[in-house]
Each structure stands twice: as C-alpha cells, then as structure tokens.
Amino acid sequence: MATSTSPEISNRVWTVPNVLSFIRLALVPLFLYFIISAQDALALIVLIFSSVSDYLDGVIARRFNQITRLGQLLDPAADRLFIFAALIGLAARNVIPWWLFFVIVAREIMLVILGLISAHYGFGPLPVHHLGKVATAALFYALPILMLGEAFPTVAWLTDPVGWAFVLWGAFLYWWAGFIYVAQSVRISRIPRG
DSSP: OOOOOOOOBBOOOHHHHHHHHHHHHHHHHHHHHHTTTOOHHHEEEEEEEHHHHHHHHHHHHHHTTOBHHHHHHHHHHHHHHHHHHHHHHHHHHSSSSSHHHHHHHHHHHHHHHHHHHHHTTTTOOOOOOHHHHHHHHHHHHHHHHHHHHHOGGGGGHHHHHHHHHHHHHHHHHHHHHHHHHHHHHHHHHHOOOO
C-alpha cells in the first residue's frame, strides 16, 4: 500500500515562488494608491496580475518542490494585505462602510493574540482551517467584484449585489473560522506541558 509523503519544506529564500510573493507584496502600496485615487481599472489590473502570480507561485512550489518556510508566511501575508488594502481604499471612498473594515481587522487582531497564546504554550501557528480559506477566498473575490462596478458603472447593477453577497458571507465565515481557531487555542492551552 503506497503512502503519500508530504513535500519537504526548505529554508531557502530565493526561490521563484518566493520572488513572486515578494513582487506581490511590493504591489500592495501601488494597489492601494490606485484604489484611493479611484483608478479602479488600474487597481484591477494590479489585482489580476497578483492573482495570476499567486496561482503560479503555488503551482511552481508544488511541482518543483520549492515549498519554503518563508513562502508559507509570504503567500498568506500577501493575500491579507491585498484584502486590507482593498478594504481601506474602498472604505476611504465610502464604497463600503468602515464597520466592515473594523469587523475584519478585529478578527485578524484576535488571530494575532491566539498566535501569541499558542507560542506561549510552545506551539507554532495554528493550522489553517478549510473554513478560513473559504472565507479569505470569498473576500478575495468580493472586493474586486465591487471594484469592477466602480470601474465600469454600467455593470454595477450586477456586481454590487454579487459583491455584497460575497462580502457579507466572507465576513461571516471569517468570524466562524475565527471561533474555530479560538477552540483550537483553548485545546492547546489545556495540553500539559512537560
């Protein structure tokens, strides 16, 4: 019976996937500038490039065994920074309400605190839950859909309700996943240390 082995995780820094992640991170300020200055079409181009490079860095990392510890940190960081940049830019322009921004940021702050608690008990970061990935994906789709309606007002009749459905569902799932992480942290804190 064949057993599947998990890919080896390296400590290398300069791999193609990591370089792509660095490029994505460098594009976040440009993306934010384009949103705040209402250059939504340019912001969408940056976001499309980022999404394609995100897909490619994952494919390359898995196919050529270039999965690294740094890449495991950079990739989700870039995703979250793009989400935050979109939230900040769209809230600053009153496309979305500030309460939505604070709901999502509060959950991220909670995760940082949970990470510190896990580290205190000698554990690494909490494993990513599938629901958290779905929530992030919903938000990652929602904000560009709303931006599409801003860039091309003739399609706003479609993009606004679809975008808002993804936003609200994503925010709900974001917090649901957050409560799952709280439960994991409570379990970790009860494990005897020795």
